[in-house]
Amino acid sequence: MGGNTLTLIGVAAAIIFILLIIRIYNSLIAKKNQVKNAWAQIEVQLKRRYDLIPNLMETVKGYMEHERATLEAVVKARQIAMSSQGDAKSQANAENILTGTLKSLFAVAENYPDLKANQNFLALQEELATTENKISFARQFYNDCVMNYNTEKEIFPNNVIVEVFRFENFTMFEITDNEERQAPKVQF
Numbered sequence: 180m181g182g183n184t185l186t187l188i189g190v191a192a193a194i195i196f197i198l199l200i201i202r203i204y205n206s207l208i209a210k211k212n213q214v215k216n217a218w219a220q221i222e223v224q225l226k227r228r229y230d231l232i233p234n235l236m237e238t239v240k241g242y243m244e245h246e247r248a249t250l251e252a253v254v255k256a257r258q259i260a261m262s263s264q265g266d267a268k269s270q271a272n273a274e275n276i277l278t279g280t281l282k283s284l285f286a287v288a289e290n291y292p293d294l295k296a297n298q299n300f301l302a303l304q305e306e307l308a309t310t311e312n313k314i315s316f317a318r319q320f321y322n323d324c325v326m327n328y329n330t331e332k333e334i335f336p337n338n339v340i341v342e343v344f345r346f347e348n349f350t351m352f353e354i355t356d357n358e359e360r361q362a363p364k365v366q367f
Contacts, residue, residue, distance in 0.1 A: 203340050210328040214349050217321035218267070221352065224314040225260070225274065231310060232257050232281075235303045239284065242294035249280075249287050256280040267321070267352040274314075281307070318352045325349045 236250060243250065256277040263273035285304070288294050295301075328349060332341045 199336075200340060203337050204344065207328075207331060207337065207341065207344075207346055210324070210331050211346065211349075214321070214324045214328050217317070217324040221270075221314065221317040221321055224310060224317050228277075228307065228310045228314065229257060229261050231303060231307050235284075235300075235307065238297065238300045238303060239288065239294065242291045242297070243287065246287050249283055253277075253280045253284050267325075267350045271352050278311075322351045322353075325351050 232253065236253065240250065256273075256279075260270075260273040260277040263270050288300070331337055332346060
């Protein structure tokens with residue numbers, strides 16, 4: 180009877196061990212897919228921004244004949260951002276450059292009262308601001324998903340399973356420009 184009991188205990192332990200590995204593996208897959216979904220949501224919002232920029236540029240062009248360098252910088256930054264295909268860090272760098280050129284464009288637009296009063300410009304500016312907020316929320320959601328995934332990967336015994344099945348790494352979508360990290364200065 181002792182041998183059968185040990186065999187049953189061994190089989191039960193093996194089954195529990197296999198079920199634990201399956202649970203951990205499935206949990207990691209679910210978190211990985213959540214990260215990929217969050218990244219796709221960022222891409223949707225970025226595409227929306229990319230699509231708005233040409234309309235904005237057409238509206239602004241007629242008013243800002245003397246600001247050719249600013250307009251060209253926005254177009255170039257948009258092209259770089261759209262062609263950036265890499266990890267979150269390289270995409271964040273390209274997006275930060277685009278954001279900076281758009282800020283320059285809106286700063287220059289302040290010098291053109293007729294442009295500031297143009298309903299099409301105001302509507303596009305509002306749409307772009309709304310899109311920027313959506314991008315910000317999508318980035319935050321993505322970073323939360325990456326943090327959860329990375330935490331899950333580092334916990335024992337998950338880290339052993341991560342090594343065996345070679346789960347991929349994801350990086351946060353971070354601001355890399357020191358100027359972007361600084362709080363804006365308000366002067367009256």
